[in-house]
Amino acid sequence: MSQNCALDADSFSTLLTLYMRRIRASAAGVASEIGLSREAVNNWRNGLSLPNPKSRDRLLACAVYLRLTEAETNRLFSAAGFEREFPLQGEPAAGSPFAAFIEQVFEQFARLTPFPICMLLSQAHWGQPPFRLELLARAKTLYGADAVLHIQPPYSVSTASSDYFAAIGRQCGFDGVTSDYEFEAALERRLLSGERLFCLVSRFEQGTAQLRETLAGILRSLSEMHSCNLHLLLCGGEGLADLKYRSGDLSLLNIAHVSHWPELALADLASLAARRWPERRFAAAMLEHLLESCGGHPALAEEGLQWLVEYPEADAAARQTLHTHLRSSARLWQAFQPLTQDPAARERLHARLLADDLGRARPYLADAELRRLFWSNLIAVRGQGDSARLYWRCEVVREAGLQVVQS
């Protein structure tokens, strides 16, 4: 009985019901947000069906709408029979991967005075922000636990301003906030006391444009009036980049310094492997081969590590098998699938899959399809400055894409 209960607690329907109830979301609301029928959502809730493997993007939209953390998203995805969306997220530990980059992110604030505002952009499967616990832990060390705020704007387009800022106020530990001005006043009170605050805003692009603009305005205004004392780290992906480069109205983003989450390096991969499977030793050569095969794609890297746990052999045949295993990743298939719906788009994608060089990398890609490929983490930037170019992340990705196009 207890086992059944445990199984039930982790079932997709139970989790979905729990997460929906938490934010008082209705089936109709979820359905309209993710583009499915209300019946389909109700079937999920009642345990009558599970999400279709082709609907990974819709499940992701659902997780975003339900304001799930990376861990909760992973749990929901696993319950739905999907691979985890943020596979490399874990508990903070000593000697964490990307520790040097995280250190660098914080060092940047020191030189960004008088407006220490930083945007941290990351591609798909990295989480927003990646390694949030590590970032927060480091922030608490540097600023003091009380001076670290974590804001995750509510997603729903239907949220009223009062609810939106009440939710954000609660995240910051401000009780009784019922309006944007009250939130601003509460935050300002802390700044006026001479405190230096670090504020991590994840998934900034969530919520309605109007509420987002109000929040951006508050943060910009406080940053202006209390320059140097409010350190802002805005984390996000494609949506946040769109807001910065395509919508000039948010001067908060205009004056923000942009950082991109770095590519996965061998040391980071080894560190991740050691953290996930502490009792196991991975052959360095095999990790190197895995990194080359997955091209630094976090989800492929995680799948590869799992495969290495099961098949620790390091011979040529094993490498080929690993390559084949990664190429058949459901994540790749799910990422390419939406790009092949339109025949013309499918043709352009095919042409791109045959090309070695996908063009020049820029802070913001003008071509919408390239932009989609980039933020889906299928292509990567190689090179620095004006010599930076776009390439397929790895041969595995390209081969998977060709398979999808030709299927």
Next chain:
Amino acid sequence: MNLLAGIIKHPLARRLLIGALTLGLGSAILTPQFNPFTRYASQGIVASSIVWNEVIEFKRAYLEATYANDGWPQDLAEFTPPPGDRHISVVSPQANRLLINIQDSDDMGDLAGTQIILDYRPGSTEFDCSPGEPPIPTRYLPSSCQVTEDGGWAEPEIIADLRWLSILCAVVVLICMVLLLLRHPLLSPVQARPGNLLRVPVAQLPKLDRLLRLMGRRKSTLLAAGVSEADWQRALAYAQAEREERVAPLALRLGAQCQLSSGWALPGHVYEWRFTADLPVSLDRCLVYLPPRDVRDDLLVQHLRGVQTGLDVMLVLAAEDSLALADYCTDAANFYVAVDEASQSEWLLGKRPVEVLLRLLAAQLKVTRISPYQTRGGVVRSGSFFGRAQLLARVLNREPANYLVVGGRQLGKSSLLKAVQRRLLEHPHIACHYISLRDHRLAPRLALQFGLPAETSLEQVIDHIVAHQAGKRLFLLIDEADLFFRDEAQNGYRQLSTLRALSEEGRCWFMLAGFWDLYATAVLDYQSPLRNFGEVLTIGGLEADACRELATVPLHHLRLGFASNALVDEVVQASGQRANLVAIICQECLDALQPGERAIERRHLQMALASAAVQDALAGWGRLSHDPDACRLDRIVVYHTACHGQTSLLELVALFEAQQLPVDMDALNRALSRLVLAFVLRRENSLYRFAIPLFALQFEPAELQLFLRQELQAGMPASRAVDGGSRG
């Protein structure tokens, strides 16, 4: 003289000379009998006592004879003391007179062969003595024998000699003292170059003060060093103060706020300084560590290694200069900066203490940690604001009026407003406030800023501010006003009418800054009530000279610079004189500098121009309006300009006609105006080119035609490209 100088220069000869002089002088004083120069006089002194003993013996004998004979005896021989080892012979050439002849031998020194005359005074027991022939040196005569011509006692020669000797000694001592003072390791460098006074270690200042007083040169030295008496006294007080009392005077010199910081796992005290916006580098605050006096150097470094300073720079004021600490702090990987004692003196005595701090920071930290450039947002540091003199003069040298500041994003609107605010800060008749709007709501923003409820009306807010300004005229600088104008345009300019009424009543004037919504309303819309609201100030590129200053002056603060003026001109040219781009390029040049490099060279500049930061600064032009159609038209114009290097209204019309798309000349003109205002394009007669040469480099020629085609095919008839903000 030259020979002596030559000998002095040669170490061995110098030692020999010093040895010989020491031997000569030492033997003359301690063993004069062995010194060839003093031996004769020394023997004379020894012999004089023998001679005078014998003289007294003879005098006594002859006095007894005189008493016995009731007068001077005829024959002295029978009264002569028995002969022995005599050194004198006595004869009486006449009554009452004795001639004392001193034996002429080597052991008598300079008494040898001389004569003394003794004259008996009848009826008394006294003899008068005087030098004979040859005369005995007067210094050997007793005082009773030295009678002056007027009958008084003559001063013995030895006394006069001693006096002269004393005077000589005093003079010699005095000269030696002066020489010692002049050659004093503290005083000598200061006397040679008074400017060195500023770099004397702070602990030595009281001693130096005593020495200067002793020399009577304190005032003149301070004057020559450019140190005021008050500063000198403060520095002396600092040097003698308890260690805990030392932090505040240093902070005061920088105008920094100082407060004790607690919770540190460090022995001693840690303070926090908050700097004013005048500090020309990106350092808003720092920590100051005052270790205990008795902590060992190696332990101090160990403590510092173990402590977590976060993002803050920590100045370490050690009790004494320590090599271990200096070595550790020189490692640019940490955020520690050792403040040595000489720098503390300069900090307290110099006219520019900020430069001392900057020099220490630049020497011990990564240059990028204390960047002197502000690359984003309105410039808040007065030292980082350059140019715009004409615009500022137009605002500041007139009676208060309303102004509308228009210009593209990141072009310097906020910087101009903040510069106006800084200059009016202490104005006796104008109270100036800067407000950054975060949305369209002006009144609640103002109300909250001045501590009023959000629902207070605009008039009431202004009344409240005026009432608290004690007769000063109110000048409000309102930044980020685009959303306000957009909302006003949609709602019949209700609040704008209030602003106009307030300024017509002379209660308050406004300076509003914005981009396209403001420009379109104020300049392009002939029906807009904003047209006569105030003077329009358009913000464009910075003056070329100001750009050069912006590039070079901040570097000078850190004792860095460009390798040549041509490179500076290249920066100015590549940036199109856009102020924040100049700052970004220079910042990237700084990033490219390797440790130890002090000059920015061409390779650094090339790296900077190709950097991601510069690319990023050029991005974001794709949406200059909130109207998607207008944005698409902007992109078509930009891609067309990039394809051909330039464009014109006629060429654009031809482009649309070639695609069989209808053309809205008004929308096209607006797009060109918008791109010029945003500093994307620059108009030259009827042609438009990129305002920033670097801008063209962000496009890949192969992609341009594709992008242009995509935008044209996106179903965007030019006739639909209407800017909503401007139409209300």
